[in-house]
Amino acid sequence: MSDAARTLFLVCYDVCDNKLRRRVQKYLMAYRVGGQKSFFECWLTAAELREVRRTLADLLDPSEDRAHVFQLDPRMRRDMLGRATEPVTDVFLIV
Template sequence: MNDVARTLYLVCYDICEPKRLRRVHRYLMGYKVGGQKSFFECWLTAAELREVRNTLAELLALSEDRAHIFQLDPRMRRDMLGRATQPVTDVFLIV
């Protein structure tokens, strides 16, 4: 995978302790482009993905907490229910 190409990932977590939960939430807010609560859509380069994996491994209590990172295909059709809206897919810049 090219380090400058971005891929869409779904990062989700279940954390038992409120202090760790806040730390992980705050950390992932820097990468998210969509999502809510403990599910975040993130466009990541290969280097950013490695950084997210390593940082989550440090922030989590691996015997109690869990995190999942799923690679998504942005070409797939989205099924939405309720008050869901299409995510904004305009070009964006992460500084």
């Protein structure tokens, strides 16, 4: 993956401390295009992925918390149940 190309990832976390959980959520909201609660779909460049991994490693307590980053195939069909909505993936604004 080049630093310019974006790839779809699912970032999910389980954080015990409420204050830290809000901090992690606020941090990841900057990258998300979809998801809810502690599961976020994020289109990330290689550099952004490194930054997310580094920041989560710094924030989380490895004895109590955990985070997972899964690379997704954007070509696969999504099965959505309940009030699920398709995330916006066709427009990116680069500032």
